[in-house]
Amino acid sequence: MKITNAVVEKHGLKTKEYSQIKELLKREPNLLELGIFSAMWNEHCSYKSSRIHLKNLPTKGKQVIQGPGENAGIIDIGDDDAIIFKIESHNHPSYIEPYQGAATGVGGILRDVFTMGARPIALLNSIHFGSPDHPKTKTLLNGVVSGIGGYGNCIGIPTVAGETKFNSTYNENILVNAMAVGHAKKDKIFYSKAKGLNKSVVYVGSKTGRDGIHGASMASVEFDENSEDKKPTVQVGDPFTEKLLMEACLELMKDNSIISIQDMGAAGLTSASVEMASKGDLGMELYLDKVPCREEGMTPYEMMLSESQERMLIILEDKREKEARKIFEKWDLDFVVIGKTTNTDNLTLKFKNELVGEIPINALASKAPIYERKWTKTKLPEKKINIKNLKKIKLEEALLKILSSPNQSNKSWVTDQFDQMVMTDTAQRSGSDAAVIRIHKKEKAIAVTVDSSANYCKAHPYTGGKQIVCENWRNLISVGAKPIAITNCLNFGNPEDTKVMGEFAECLLGIKEACEFLDYPVVSGNVSFYNGTNKKNIHPTPVIGGVGLIKDTKNKINHFLKKDGNIILQIGKTFGHLYQSVFFEKIYSLTEGPPPDVNLSNEKNNGEAILKLISDKLVFSAHDISSGGLILALTEMSLTSGYGLKINRPQKLSNLMEHYFGEDQGRYLIEIETSNLKKIMKILNENNIFNEIVATVQKDYFEMIGELKIHINDLYKANNKWYNNY
Amino acid sequence: MNSSVIVFPGSNCDRDIAVALKKLQFQNKMVWHKDTSLPKSDLIVVPGGFSYGDYLRSGAIAAKSNILNEVIKAANNGCLVLGICNGFQILTETGLLKGVLLRNKNLKFLGKDIHVKAVNTDNKFCNKYKKKQVLKLNIAHNEGNYFTSLEHLKELEDKNLIPFKYCDENGNINEESNPNGSLNNIAGIFNEKKNIFGMMPHPERMTDQIISNNDGVNLFTSLLN
Numbered sequence: 001m002k003i004t005n006a007v008v009e010k011h012g013l014k015t016k017e018y019s020q021i022k023e024l025l026k027r028e029p030n031l032l033e034l035g036i037f038s039a040m041w042n043e044h045c046s047y048k049s050s051r052i053h054l055k056n057l058p059t060k061g062k063q064v065i066q067g068p069g070e071n072a073g074i075i076d077i078g079d080d081d082a083i084i085f086k087i088e089s090h091n092h093p094s095y096i097e098p099y100q101g102a103a104t105g106v107g108g109i110l111r112d113v114f115t116m117g118a119r120p121i122a123l124l125n126s127i128h129f130g131s132p133d134h135p136k137t138k139t140l141l142n143g144v145v146s147g148i149g150g151y152g153n154c155i156g157i158p159t160v161a162g163e164t165k166f167n168s169t170y171n172e173n174i175l176v177n178a179m180a181v182g183h184a185k186k187d188k189i190f191y192s193k194a195k196g197l198n199k200s201v202v203y204v205g206s207k208t209g210r211d212g213i214h215g216a217s218m219a220s221v222e223f224d225e226n227s228e229d230k231k232p233t234v235q236v237g238d239p240f241t242e243k244l245l246m247e248a249c250l251e252l253m254k255d256n257s258i259i260s261i262q263d264m265g266a267a268g269l270t271s272a273s274v275e276m277a278s279k280g281d282l283g284m285e286l287y288l289d290k291v292p293c294r295e296e297g298m299t300p301y302e303m304m305l306s307e308s309q310e311r312m313l314i315i316l317e318d319k320r321e322k323e324a325r326k327i328f329e330k331w332d333l334d335f336v337v338i339g340k341t342t343n344t345d346n347l348t349l350k351f352k353n354e355l356v357g358e359i360p361i362n363a364l365a366s367k368a369p370i371y372e373r374k375w376t377k378t379k380l381p382e383k384k385i386n387i388k389n390l391k392k393i394k395l396e397e398a399l400l401k402i403l404s405s406p407n408q409s410n411k412s413w414v415t416d417q418f419d420q421m422v423m424t425d426t427a428q429r430s431g432s433d434a435a436v437i438r439i440h441k442k443e444k445a446i447a448v449t450v451d452s453s454a455n456y457c458k459a460h461p462y463t464g465g466k467q468i469v470c471e472n473w474r475n476l477i478s479v480g481a482k483p484i485a486i487t488n489c490l491n492f493g494n495p496e497d498t499k500v501m502g503e504f505a506e507c508l509l510g511i512k513e514a515c516e517f518l519d520y521p522v523v524s525g526n527v528s529f530y531n532g533t534n535k536k537n538i539h540p541t542p543v544i545g546g547v548g549l550i551k552d553t554k555n556k557i558n559h560f561l562k563k564d565g566n567i568i569l570q571i572g573k574t575f576g577h578l579y580q581s582v583f584f585e586k587i588y589s590l591t592e593g594p595p596p597d598v599n600l601s602n603e604k605n606n607g608e609a610i611l612k613l614i615s616d617k618l619v620f621s622a623h624d625i626s627s628g629g630l631i632l633a634l635t636e637m638s639l640t641s642g643y644g645l646k647i648n649r650p651q652k653l654s655n656l657m658e659h660y661f662g663e664d665q666g667r668y669l670i671e672i673e674t675s676n677l678k679k680i681m682k683i684l685n686e687n688n689i690f691n692e693i694v695a696t697v698q699k700d701y702f703e704m705i706g707e708l709k710i711h712i713n714d715l716y717k718a719n720n721k722w723y724n725n726y
Numbered sequence: 727m728n729s730s731v732i733v734f735p736g737s738n739c740d741r742d743i744a745v746a747l748k749k750l751q752f753q754n755k756m757v758w759h760k761d762t763s764l765p766k767s768d769l770i771v772v773p774g775g776f777s778y779g780d781y782l783r784s785g786a787i788a789a790k791s792n793i794l795n796e797v798i799k800a801a802n803n804g805c806l807v808l809g810i811c812n813g814f815q816i817l818t819e820t821g822l823l824k825g826v827l828l829r830n831k832n833l834k835f836l837g838k839d840i841h842v843k844a845v846n847t848d849n850k851f852c853n854k855y856k857k858k859q860v861l862k863l864n865i866a867h868n869e870g871n872y873f874t875s876l877e878h879l880k881e882l883e884d885k886n887l888i889p890f891k892y893c894d895e896n897g898n899i900n901e902e903s904n905p906n907g908s909l910n911n912i913a914g915i916f917n918e919k920k921n922i923f924g925m926m927p928h929p930e931r932m933t934d935q936i937i938s939n940n941d942g943v944n945l946f947t948s949l950l951n
Contacts, residue, residue, distance in 0.1 A: 424742040
């Protein structure tokens with residue numbers, strides 16, 4: 001086949017990039033080689049537009065064992081325990097084929113974690129759909145949720161936390177981000193870097209089929225009206241085989257057979273072999289006729305570009321083949337030596353003794369293009385609305401309207417489709433600020449959460465970037481965990497658009513500043529560009545996955561009210577910022593104005609004080625105040641706890657709506673005993689932390705005299721009807 | 727008491743049940759699905775999970791496995807056998823327990839805490855529960871909707887072969903408190919000799935106060951009585 005301009009374009013490569021390829025090879029590539037370049041040089045694999053911005057993120061810290069650049073990030077949680085975690089997007093495949101797209105998103109992120117030697121212990125997800133009345137939303141929601149469940153439930157890893165959101169910005173391009181968290185022993189961590197000459201390269205796992213060919217390239221262009229035709233590029237998941245692969249790999253990892261190991265994820269065999277060779281400064285020779293294939297007559301091109309799931313590449317120590325093979329045979333998996341490491345610095349591909357392709361490894365990795373794309377700054381929007389000019393609404397009416405809206409509704413319709421309990425170490429499940437997972441056979445636990453604030457990021461990316469890190473941090477604090485590190489999934493539109501590139505650059509700047517200030521490093525992540533259809537980009541949606549540590553599982557805390565007569569103390573000051581709030585959006589359809597300001601030093605002070613109070617056992621329950629403001633946070637504490645609240649009127653009477661629905665940052669609510677009030681206030685005042693009493697726990701009614709009185713059962717009903725009626 | 731937990735390649739509650747058994751003083755052994763003999767066992771547990779992927783009918787392939795031949799022999803000789811979730815599905819596929827587990831009535835996977843009422847406690851597995859005691863257990867299944875013939879259903883009721891029925895937190899057994907559509911709110915059944923017990927809820931997930939509660943403990947300690 002002749003490489004024409006049309007062929008190059010079909011491979012998602014620009015003319016200039018094709019010239020670079022010819023320069024690097026000093027000749028024209030053949031079709032196989034072109035396919036390999038296309039797989040490695042696309043945005044998804046090469047990070048060509050994001051790299052220069054990503055390198056500014058703080059990635060080091062006392063507890064960081066491994067930052068970005070490996071399959072997943074690794075942190076130290078004391079003793080000989082390490083936590084390995086990462087979040088990744090599977091947006092495009094999930095829009096085309098929701099069940100399989102979401103399922104294989106889970107499968108892929110799990111492999112990233114167990115390939116490093118960790119047993120996965122928790123799954124999380126952040127899923128964003130279009131408007132509920134968009135004709136595709138219902139099907140997509142159903143498919144994605146059952147796909148996530150289908151994979152995690154079968155393999156037996158609990159799905160413990162996540163977020164489900166709706167916004168018309170995702171009408172034609174949903175987001176499906178999956179995060180996996182694993183536990184490993186510090187001295188049993190495995191990396192992808194190849195070492196040693198003439199070592200066997202072993203293919204293990206499922207057979208290679210024709211599914212997913214060019215999946216990564218598909219993820220690197222915008223959708224258009226023909227996107228449905230891309231269904232064949234979506235992979236099909238087999239969680240049962242992944243379970244076998246996971247058990248077999250973990251069994252082999254018990255001894256010292258493995259030099260390096262890499263899963264075949266995006267761009268399959270190509271990216272796995274290039275990654276391993278490039279990190280080890282070695283060459284690799286592969287005999288493609290040895291690759292186990294699902295179908296007859298598969299070509300080298302198809303084998304190298306297939307994204308069939310549940311496959312791994314392992315470089316083995318000498319003389320370990322027999323033992324290793326035995327383990328994979330026990331689990332009924334393929335185990336085939338398909339190549340060896342070489343000193344040629346080339347990826348050499350042979351098929352039936354014939355050389356079918358040869359590319360210098362560095363041409364695919366370090367010499368891949370990097371772009372410093374142009375970007376524009378977003379100005380902080382002005383505040384132009386006077387609340388006094390808006391149509392009046394009663395507090396009770398507004399609260400019930402928000403509480404029963406899709407984004408604020410109880411999500412048990414979603415989470416009931418997930419097994420949250422398997423492995424029997426889930427100490428706190430979905431519906432809390434963060435899930436808590438005990439480390440098996442230990443006292444300690446980790447807390448995990450994922451968060452995003454696309455509306456804030458859209459309005460002002462820099463502030464939004466800061467805010468989302470802080471919110472994630474607060475969620476861990478609220479369950480009594482000390483935040484350690486994050487992973488991020490950066491979902492943006494087309495990077496060739498200067499506005500989108502600006503959103504990316506500025507969100508990242510915000511994330512960087514917040515992470516630095518809070519000593520909350522980024523240890524892994526993923527960038528997903530080209531989220532949009534026909535030139536319409538999605539709102540910038542960075543998703544943050546955070547991990548924190550609780551020294552003793554017994555000391556975890558949640559936000560459900562515990563005792564009649566207890567006091568609710570608010571930490572952090574209310575200013576009444578309603579721009580970009582749920583209240584403005586839901587009640588007045590107003591989406592203009594700046595997001596709430598983020599004061600990092602208040603965040604840090606307030607968070608640390610809460611953590612201190614929790615560890616001193618002075619707090620019965622805790623909750624951060626986020627979307628929906630103070631009144632929503634109070635409602636959430638009451639819901640499902642069986643207790644109501646008597647809410648005090650604010651002392652300085654500002655506007656009631658601003659006071660209760662304002663989304664000012666850095667605020668928490670804690671439930672305490674009256675007898676400890678003085679002691680707690682003293683601690684807070686000594687640290688200059690603003691605090692005020694906002695409510696008292698009571699039976700049956702959620703009320704504020706003169707403004708609202710709702711029986712807790714009605715509150716529950718309002719919060720639980722949307723999904724069931726959808 | 728000696729127990730054996732059968733491990734299929736797709737079992738995923740095998741570790742959980744082993745932890746619970748060990749904690750409750752059982753001498754437990756794990757038995758691989760390709761094995762052709764069982765260690766000395768007073769109790770055999772077929773745990774939850776997805777045995778061989780369950781892409782076919784749940785448990786259908788597992789019922790034909792090497793080790794299940796041995797489990798069937800032991801069961802017929804009176805050994806105590808407990809099938810939980812996928813284990814229950816496998817026991818019905820072998821015919822050791824009658825009836826079938828259909829897809830949940832809402833056609834969705836259900837992973838949540840539910841309540842069951844101990845309606846019959848006069849058996850080896852439940853004797854430490856009080857009659858009519860309400861337990862909070864966890865379910866996690868796609869196919870837990872128990873169905874059987876009318877004659878068999880009558881036999882189950884008449885001969886007290888139903889130890890647990892789904893109920894609400896106050897013990898009311900009705901359609902609203904039936905999560906998956908099971909006939910007569912059945913959460914678990916015995917064979918006629920009451921040595922083989924299959925149930926959809928996971929008692930092993932309720933043996934640790936820090937994680938959940940201790941409502942599943944008595945199911946195991948009853949056996950030690």
